[in-house]
Amino acid sequence: SQKIEQNSEALNIQEGKTATLTCNYTNYSPAYLQWYRQDPGRGPVFLLLIRENEKEKRKERLKVTFDTTLKQSLFHITASQPADSATYLCAPGAGSYQLTFGKGTKLSVIP
Amino acid sequence: SQTIHQWPATLVQPVGSPLSLECTVEGTSNPNLYWYRQAAGRGLQLLFYSVGIGQISSEVPQNLSASRPQDRQFILSSKKLLLSDSGFYLCAWSLSTDTQYFGPGTRLTVL
Numbered sequence: 001s002q003k004i005e006q007n008s009e010a011l012n013i014q015e016g017k018t019a020t021l022t023c024n025y026t027n028y029s030p031a032y033l034q035w036y037r038q039d040p041g042r043g044p045v046f047l048l049l050i051r052e053n054e055k056e057k058r059k060e061r062l063k064v065t066f067d068t069t070l071k072q073s074l075f076h077i078t079a080s081q082p083a084d085s086a087t088y089l090c091a092p093g094a095g096s097y098q099l100t101f102g103k104g105t106k107l108s109v110i111p
Numbered sequence: 112s113q114t115i116h117q118w119p120a121t122l123v124q125p126v127g128s129p130l131s132l133e134c135t136v137e138g139t140s141n142p143n144l145y146w147y148r149q150a151a152g153r154g155l156q157l158l159f160y161s162v163g164i165g166q167i168s169s170e171v172p173q174n175l176s177a178s179r180p181q182d183r184q185f186i187l188s189s190k191k192l193l194l195s196d197s198g199f200y201l202c203a204w205s206l207s208t209d210t211q212y213f214g215p216g217t218r219l220t221v222l
Binding site: 041102 | 201214
């Protein structure tokens, strides 16, 4: 069955450092992979989508990579700030309405 | 611009009581609509999705049901709530099979 693993449930990082979150998937051949941010008590918010033919995508301080051979996506936040503290969800997709989300990694940026 | 509304924001209901959660989308036509549940410590679970009025696909067998009486209205219902129905219910919309946009959510507690 399809499985999505996000590297850890929680990640603590010092302000100003680069945070790196990992999303691994098995039994999947996604055409794209999305990252969402979820704050406590709120719905997830879309951040970035990267397609299988793209190696890397950037948006401001965010960078996403997608390695279909390793079946892995890395999500980087450079120059992290306390306001970046949230849970980050990955969601591989293949053109189906049923989008499956990972359980998320809770990032805490410590001042 | 598009907006999505959910109500109520919080709800406390006794076991065995009925449930009706409503979701409406503004600013777009013929969206795909989704209901998710997020239980404590667990990931997002897709419950239902709809690609048009009156068209409902169920992902998980349970005592919940969904209806789409209008193009931009999606309703989640139950005739008799169970304790296990407690959770954070999220409605989402999309125009394709990739990016989804989530509402603010309803926190349901069944006692």
